Amino acid sequence: xxxxxxxxxxxxxxxxxxxxxxxxxxxxxxxxxxxxxxxxxxxxxxxxxxxxxxxxxxxxxxxxxxxxxxxxxxxxxxxxxxxxxxxxxxxxxxxxxxxxxxxxxxxxxxxxx
Numbered sequence: 001x002x003x004x005x006x007x008x009x010x011x012x013x014x015x016x017x018x019x020x021x022x023x024x025x026x027x028x029x030x031x032x033x034x035x036x037x038x039x040x041x042x043x044x045x046x047x048x049x050x051x052x053x054x055x056x057x058x059x060x061x062x063x064x065x066x067x068x069x070x071x072x073x074x075x076x077x078x079x080x081x082x083x084x085x086x087x088x089x090x091x092x093x094x095x096x097x098x099x100x101x102x103x104x105x106x107x108x109x110x111x112x113x
Contacts, residue, residue: 009052065105074110
């Protein structure tokens, strides 16, 4: 079994799309403006960003839930995040943790590489 797709629900699709395209350099695979969604290419999977419906709860503040992406060089990512003004919230020897605009915890890691 492998991941096919992940879905992030948000009140601001354009803002969240911009973050993942700008910061993570994900490419747009598909867009459906009528449905308020965009699909970003993760090579072996898809990250779908969808418009949240009224009444859906936001991401809980301080949530420790996490999406971690494999990278080759954490130090290169440290410089990239700094240049883009993205605050590193925590780190280990192999992983940098930061948050997307909705407050989701995101990481880049070379653990096991």
